[in-house]
Amino acid sequence: MKKNVFWLVIVLVGMSAQLVQAAKLETFNSAASAAANGWTAVGNGVDGQAAGWIGTNSAGGAAGEAQFDVLRGGLVSYADSNLGLTVNGSGGFSMSGKLNLVGLVNTPDLGNPPVLGFFSSTTQFLGITFRGDFDDLGSDLAWGLRFSTTGDGIRINAGGDASRKIAVGVPRTFSLNYDPTVGAFGTITAEISGAGAPITHALSEGNRDLLNGVSFNMAGLIKSATGANANGVNLRLDDLEYTGVATIPEPMSVTLALLLVGTMGALRQRNS
8 A cells, every 4th residue: 555655646746747937046146155056167277267156246247256268278167057947949948147258368269169058068058159260250259149969060050240249348138048939940049238139040840859859957158178279268147047947746736645645644553
C-alpha cells in the first residue's frame, strides 16, 4: 500500500503541473548576492581578461554591476548557471537590462564575437553579439543577433553592420525577446537603444525545430576561445531581467498529494 500511494502522489502532481512564464531579476547589489543567485565567472584572469562583479555603476544602475572585459584569448563567461527555467523554442523567453560599452582596445575583432543572451556552450546560444571587423567597421563595434547550435552551426546571423555601431561610454538599455506565437514559427526581436534599428527575425520551420530541440541552461555573457592578442571589448551590465518557462504543480494536485500522504500515515499507524 505504501509504495502504491507514493507513486500515485507523484503521478497526480506530475499530470497536474502548470507551465507558466517566470522571471528572474539580477541587480548585482554585491558579489555575494550575485553568487547566491547563481552568477558565476569562468576564465576570469585568463589572458588578462576580467569577468565578474564590480562595484561601479557605468551601466546606469545603482553601484554594483557585471564586468566583462574580454580580449582575444581563452574562454570567458559570466552568467547565471542556476536558471531554474526552461529556455527553448517551446515557450517564450526574454532578457532586458542596462548596458554600457565602456571601452575598446585596438580593433575590437575578437574572432568570435561576445554573446549576451542564453546559452549552453560557446557553440549553442541565442543572443545579441558584439562584432568588430576593421574591413567594414574600422575601429568600431556593432551589435547583431545570432542563433547557433552545436550540431548545425550558425543558423541566424543578422545585424552586426555599420548601421548598428555602438558608441563608447553611453549608458543604454537592451532587449532580447522570443515569442513562439508571432508569425508562422515564432519571432525573435532584439534592440540596443541609440544604436540603430531593432532586429526582427521570423523563424523558419527548420530553425524553430532546432530551437525546440535545445535547452539553454545559462543566461548572461560568454566569449569563446580564440588566438590571443590585444584586441578587446569592455562591457558593463546591470538590472537584468530574464524570463523562461517554469513548471509548478496545480494547487489541487498539491492538496490531493497532501491528503494521500496523510492517509498513508494513518494506514501505517493502524497497521502497526
